[in-house]
Amino acid sequence: MEIKGIHHVSAITADAKKNYQFYTEVLGMRLVKKTVNQDDTSVYHLFYADEKGNPGTDLTFFEIPNAGNTYPGTGSISATSLRVPNDAALEYWNSRLTEYEVDHDGISIQGERKVIHFRDHEKQRLLLISDENNTGVPGGKVWDQSPVPADKGIIGLGPSRLTVRNPDPTVEILTKLLTLKQVGSYPSNIDGQPDIIVFSTGAGGTGAEIHLEARKDLPQERPGRGSVHHVAFRVEDKEELTKWKNRLEDIQLPNSGMVERYYFKSLYFRDPNGILFELATDGPGFATDEDFDHLGESLALPPYIESQRTKIESKLRPLDTKSSH
Numbered sequence: 001m002e003i004k005g006i007h008h009v010s011a012i013t014a015d016a017k018k019n020y021q022f023y024t025e026v027l028g029m030r031l032v033k034k035t036v037n038q039d040d041t042s043v044y045h046l047f048y049a050d051e052k053g054n055p056g057t058d059l060t061f062f063e064i065p066n067a068g069n070t071y072p073g074t075g076s077i078s079a080t081s082l083r084v085p086n087d088a089a090l091e092y093w094n095s096r097l098t099e100y101e102v103d104h105d106g107i108s109i110q111g112e113r114k115v116i117h118f119r120d121h122e123k124q125r126l127l128l129i130s131d132e133n134n135t136g137v138p139g140g141k142v143w144d145q146s147p148v149p150a151d152k153g154i155i156g157l158g159p160s161r162l163t164v165r166n167p168d169p170t171v172e173i174l175t176k177l178l179t180l181k182q183v184g185s186y187p188s189n190i191d192g193q194p195d196i197i198v199f200s201t202g203a204g205g206t207g208a209e210i211h212l213e214a215r216k217d218l219p220q221e222r223p224g225r226g227s228v229h230h231v232a233f234r235v236e237d238k239e240e241l242t243k244w245k246n247r248l249e250d251i252q253l254p255n256s257g258m259v260e261r262y263y264f265k266s267l268y269f270r271d272p273n274g275i276l277f278e279l280a281t282d283g284p285g286f287a288t289d290e291d292f293d294h295l296g297e298s299l300a301l302p303p304y305i306e307s308q309r310t311k312i313e314s315k316l317r318p319l320d321t322k323s324s325h
Contacts, residue, residue: 023120
C-alpha cells in the first residue's frame with residue numbers, strides 16, 4: 001500500500017467561462033473533461049491537465065455561480081503548484097504572466113527550487129514550480145495544440161500547501177496513516193512564522209509532496225471562489241483503494257466509503273484540522289468515453305446519470321469548449 005503522489009486538486013470557481021479562458025488560453029492547459037459535479041449535477045466540473053489527463057496532472061474546478069470571496073486562513077489547502085520543465089521555463093512564464101496582466105510575484109526561491117507565486121482572476125493561490133532538479137515522479141506531456149510551447153508548458157501538479165493552526169494532527173494523518181515521510185523544510189516568507197515542513201511519498205520529487213504551514217496568526221479560512229476544495233492522492237487500483245478503506249475503518253476515521261467517479265474510484269475523509277483528502281485510483285482515465293482528439297469538447301456524463309442528460313443540460317449555462325480545439 002503506497003501513495004504514489006498527488007492525483008488531482010479540485011478548486012472552486014464562480015464562472016466556468018472565465019475559468020476556461022484563463023486555464024486554457026493563459027496557462028495553456030488542456031480541458032480534458034467537461035462534466036458535472038456528480039454530487040450536484042446542476043454545476044459544471046471542469047478538468048484541466050496535460051495532453052490526456054494523466055494522473056498527477058489534473059487541476060479541476062467545480063463551478064458554484066453564487067460562491068462568495070475566499071477569506072484566507074487556516075484549515076485550508078492554501079496553495080496549488082503547477083510543474084514546469086526547468087528554470088528557463090520560469091523565465092518564459094515571468095514574461096507571459098506580465099503580458100497577460102496576471103497578478104504575480106516574479107521568480108523566487110522556495111527551498112531549493114525556483115517558483116513564481118501568482119493568482120488567477122478569482123485570487124486562486126497558485127505557483128509555478130521548476131522541475132530543474134527533479135528526480136522523482138515524472139511529469140506529464142504538454143498537449144501539442146497548447147498555446148504555450150511544449151518545452152515551457154505545465155506538465156503536472158506540484159506540491160499542495162496546507163495551512164493549519166496546530167500542525168500535530170495533520171502530521172499524524174500524513175505520516176502515520178498515509179505513510180508520507182518528512183524530508184525537509186524551508187523558511188516561511190511571513191516574518192516570525194515557523195518553517196514550512198515538506199512531506200514526500202512514492203518516488204518523491206515535485207509530484208509527490210505536501211508542504212505544511214503552521215499559522216497561529218490567522219483565523220479559520222472561509223472558502224469561496226478561489227479556494228481549494230480537496231487534494232487527492234494517487235493509489236494504484238480498486239484493490240488497493242479497498243485496503244485503504246479498511247485501514248480508515250480500523251482507526252475509526254469517518255470516510256465516504258468507495259465512491260464511483262467513472263474516470264477513477266475515490267475515497268474521501270477529513271483530517272482533524274478539517275482538510276478534505278481524497279484517495280483516487282490511477283485508472284481508468286478520461287479516454288473511456290471520448291477519444292483523445294476530442295477530449296473536453298462536449299458535455300460528458302457517466303453512464304449512471306446519462307439518462308438525466310436533458311434535465312442536466314437545461315440547468316447549465318452554455319459553455320463552448322470546441323473553439324480552442
